[in-house]
Amino acid sequence: MNPLGIKDLLGLKNLSAKQINLIIQEAFAYKNQFSAPARIKKSLLDKTLLTLFYEPSTRTMTSFNVAAGRLGGRAHNVSVSASSVQKGETLIDTVRNLEVMGFSAVVIRHSHGGAPQLAAENTTLPVINAGDGFNEHPTQALLDIMTMQQFKGDLKNKKIVIVGDIAHSRVARSNIWGLNTLGAQVTVCGPATLIPRGIEDFGVMVEHDLGRALADADFVNVLRMQHERQADKNFIPSKREYHRLFGINEKRLAKAKPGLLILHPGPINRSVEISTPVADGKQNVILEQVINGIAVRMAILNLLIGEKP
């Protein structure tokens, strides 16, 4: 078994603090080598990563591709429209076919929660979850945690607010699992229509007043408002009202703790969840998250399938 002791990375729900810290330490080590890429050990030579995406995504897929490439591996990308699952081949058959084609691992994004687990149970290939339904998005949460640690060290008792569409967010859930495991205090904030049932049971605070939520926060992780989802399902009355109630702007920042840092999984809807001056301001660490995303994915690939010395 690899140093993580797991075949697949399906989520942070069941990862220990030790496992999370191992991935992030490794990611920091890779990041330190980014200025001199030639020093990075090519532990994925002869390895081919498959990205199997049942939902469109540019940045996560690209990030995995770059990560594999920097470790000397190759990536092969397959995009499947969600409807083709129902039309024809089952997910189980798909992964079994891919297994015999000689891939080293498969990265799956899927619109249904639990799909990567179903795949993992039916293949010997390591499966990495790149986002399933509104269940988990572990690599995004790990890069968020890495970014937070980069700026403020140990997260024990640090206060993190996650704001936005919590109900449909895999990023929120993975963040909650990981941050709780590391001893941080998480508050979720958003309109009542977008807070899922029973979220308090995970040991998080629920707040519908963003001002109150931000009062003593160290970080705010701002989720993307998914207009395509909001438009037809009536979760919020308007983008304007959403921005007034839950948007991050200079006025709110002025009232928050100095040094509050803003994370965002991207892409940003300017003037909806975040105002342009804030999006371009000094308190956001959004581009750092993108860089850390590559380091985190390199760490995971190396730990799961890299050639061990």
Added chain:
Amino acid sequence: MSTLLLKNGTVVDPAQGLHKKLDLLIADGKITGLKEKISAPDAETHDLQDKIVTPGLIDMHVHLREPGQEEKETIKTGSKAAAAGGFTSIACMANTDPPADDVSLIKHIQEVARRHGIVNVLPIGACTIGLRGEFITQIGEMQRFGAVAFSDDGQPIGNAQVLRKVLEYTGMFNSVVISHCEDKALTNGGSMNESALSTKLGLPGIPSASEATMVARDIEIAKNFGRIHLAHISTKESLDLIRQAKKLGAPITCETAPHYLLLTEEAVGDYNTNAKMSPPLRQEADRLALIEALRDGTIDIIATDHAPHTLDDKRVEFNLAACGVSGLETALPLLYTHFVQTGQITLERLIELMSVNPARIFALDKGTLKPGAAADLTVIDPRLTKKVDKTKFYSKGKNTPFDGWELSGWAAMTIVGGQIKYTAEKGVWLKA
């Protein structure tokens, strides 16, 4: 026709207030004798010492999938499963493909059942054409050709005005409408109970209000326009509404299914699709409320909602998996082991729930062992203990969350119309 003599069995017939050791004589498909010592030298005699003899179990909520989805189940395999589970009569829901919304379909089901059925197969006709909830079906004609009740099960009748018309119309024929209580807008594409667990698993949830709001609506409609039987009740809130409405004399009855009495949403575990049902498995408080409702009479019937599916229907992403459990072959031992043996309900109450009440509510000439009644009997062996083995199911549906459970009180013998159709030793007997 042969004569059967069942000796030394403990006869439990709540319809007659009987619970004692008696002999039972059957001739020409009817019960002809029931007393302490019967002598009939020419009869085929079975000693039922240590066994329980009850009126044949009746399951008013079964999906037999024929016509249209014979890969899941057929009338033949489904009725074999029924016999093996101790059921002598089963009512099959109308959501076949095409739906049983026309006399020709009812006749077809009757004909296939006549040729291949092992137990009494009672067709349920659709309330609306194509189960679309718009236009009422030829209810009178379907009843004339054998439809025992009417239901769009699987689909709620969302339009209250349509339900009103269905009730007024079925009322002319003194028939019963079985309602699937679900507000689809509240279900909103959900795939399990909405709770902290659905949030944890990242699965879209179905609030319990999806059921309870429709139960409340149906109660008001029943009070004004006719009798409704509420199918597969799963929540405490629904039971509170039903209990209150019954006190006020509303013409409603209801059922639940063994899986709601024995499992909670926790059975979903790590996306176990065998625990995906419609309505979904709920929480412990709901389960306990259902057990209480068994005791206090709020629940009238236990039906299995036997919903067989292929392996392929279940071996997919949880959201895409089919709903339901293959229930005919496990219901009796599950309920006997977990409710009768534990003293939570009496054996008499179980037989009321599974035979007497279904016969009464749906006006079937069954549910008793009185001399003169049809000789439909279930013999239960309380000492027979074995594990559920889905690979040995007669049903094509192997989709069960109970595989491997060790249970007692299995059917030892199933007699339909005076003919032995199943024994624990020989299995299901095909028609001669």
